[in-house]
Amino acid sequence: MSKIRRMLVANRGEIALRVMRTAREMGIETIAVYSEADRESPHVRFADESFLLGPPPSNQSYLLGSDIIQICLDNQIDAIHPGYGFLSENAAFARAVEAAGITFVGPSGDSMDMMGDKLSAKQAVKEFGVPLVPGLDEAIEDVSYAKQVAEQIGFPVLVKASAGGGGKGMRIVESVDEFESQMERAVSEAQNAFGNGAVFIEKFVRKPRHIEIQVLADSHGNAVHLFERECSIQRRHQKVVEEAPSAVLTPELRKQMGEAAVAVCKACNYKNAGTVEFLLDADHNFYFLEMNTRLQVEHPVTEMITGVDLVKEQIRVAEGEALPFKQEDLEIRGHSIELRVYAEDPTNNFLPDIGKLHVYSRPQGAGVRVDDGFEQGMDVPIYYDPMIAKLVVHAEDREAAMQKMIRAIDEYQIVGLETTLGFGRYVMEHDAFRSGNFDTHFVNAHFSPENLDRPLNEDEAQIAAMIADIALNGDLGTKVYAQNPHVRGSVSAWRINRKR
Template identity: 65%
Template structure:
């Protein structure tokens, strides 16, 4: 593999390019009109314009991307995450055009992309599942009957869903019909598929995922877990590795379950198996993401592996050279997704002109980003500016370094999730490890964040005043004239 095209933009495009270039592989960037001057375009060896700013006129044009890749004599395509990364038709189109899709085969993507098909694929592997039905339900009366059998609260969930869309928690029977209609409508609108299923809602859950890699010779390894319970609107904001609640025995058990899930769909490359863990440390299979995850850096830091490098090696037919027993957890890593969102206003997007953009630097600090000072944040794409990652020998060290890094990260021109990240890291529930996916609902309000910001500003003003007074009191030599 001499040249790869990265069918993505921003920080993940640069992240993949860095590893490719380290491996001596040429890179091709694609860009839309809005990204004409973006850093990922300059970072690549070659760049090709693929269309107008909206993603459905650029980054989602699979056939156009493949056409350009063939013109430039590209060997493989890395999809990053988002956009076409879990599009089975795009993976199949790559295969048909003799282009290596740096990811799983289209059959695996298709199977795991449908939550009902995924449940069906793994049911023979003795993997714990959340109580419920593994088929589509459209009749509210039937849903109410199922709910009575498994007990309220229940979760109505889109089969083709993701990102919290088409998902409704129902506490009692009288709300089933209305919430079913809403979930079906939302699922149809978001995914073109109104299929929903009903399962028991796990209260106080932890969201824990296992990183897996599989080669074409039948070897599947797990690279430990990531804790992803700090979320807003069912979307992750803070992730860490390892989790503070997993024992070595539970870690091994969940790792083995994740390997079985990968084998159930004849998986190839990097993937993530997601689980819910209840307060009694019972775990349940949730879904499989058939791509590289946003939060993959925390796994890289604790395991000492370059996951993108392994993806590329597997895609070009190489065997995984390490064994499960070779992998050890070293230290602790934390990641904050720095979104251009306003945490004071329900995390709504806050796009603008980056008049100031200065990233923190130092030992144990990693910033994966695709922006720079003087850029506009496009309104057309996910509003993530960067991923701020810290690494320490212990969890406490990684948390303290994250607080320090957040303070050193200067962004003006847009609101960001940096203050929220600091709020999380300083909160006793997070520091103690005693939290779940309801952290935001249970502990966070804009007023609490504002109080913390006001206290910081007051302290800074007092320090400035003290320094000023000290300066005024210094002995000054009188002018001899």
């Protein structure tokens, strides 16, 4: 393999910008692709070159793998970085990229196929002694037999889609009487969501924690883990708050889980960056869940505690270089927390709240990192994931990191739509989170809309918006809001109420 000179980032928003920044530091020219909705996005302006893919819907733009490959062939582009989402775990796309003589900055299509199907992944890692949740590690074909297995391992059990993710095709079965009906629903949902109705069963673990291990592997037989990330604060089975390291892992357990994650790499002949996800029960037994064969959204917290630029290492591995460090060279330095700042309303079941960023001002200061792809005045489009930014902090210990996150949330100014900033502050101040005594059911167990300060009324929201905008732009701000009488306040709203 040769050095990458020109790299296309087949993605958008914050992850496209984040990858391009590292590439530029490495002397690599960057190429952006974009939809019509993202024509003015920062990642397009940052890149050395950019190409329009098509209309806003993903299947008419960012998912057009053959068009992206053709752009590379027509413009002497020698590598593609997929980011996360879109085509990042599409094995056929990875193979097509390599077949076209273009370097794919990620794992092989074979590794993706093996780990992309939960059942094949379980079969592969079982041979390497990686712990699995008790259950049936094959697709259910005989319902009667599956029911017997469920009774043996004990209810409740979880029916899960083999090709699933994001909670789709997943059903909790509390008793034998409802086993068949819940399984039928899971199969139907899996077929509709993934085109694959295969399901299997696992013991339902009560009070589980979601712990994942970052791994890196090269083409020279080297593989390391970069410790864990705690990802248990979730809504709708999707993460909102992540931290590294976990508050509950002992050094011994961390070592065991790290070694298991490296074994998963060996099980699928993995190369590049990836994440191995585990379930941790109340007794600190851990079980393999799945492997994400790409860069994770929450990778910054790992970078903050290790000092390793994961994108840089992805590119180096894709160029054929060996990892520059061994396992014993890596150590945890301090504590890092990430809050995903979504355009969602926590007081309305976290439903998306799309609109214009009338005021958008990032927090600053030592140990504060904001990965985003938006600027003031931009619209958050309805076509994609509603994440505005990733707010990341780093401090000497967990207590200091929580306090720094609270300060950064208070400093973040977003007016025009609702966000998860207020929810993030609520989490940071909650006794369960601060003590480390929480699990994936945190939202259901501890959060309700009234836990947040009451929203401002219309007049108060306009005043808050004007104050914030004037602070940023001077008296001209009043003209902006005179022309936008229905502007809503987000951070300014709950901050003003909290300070009363």
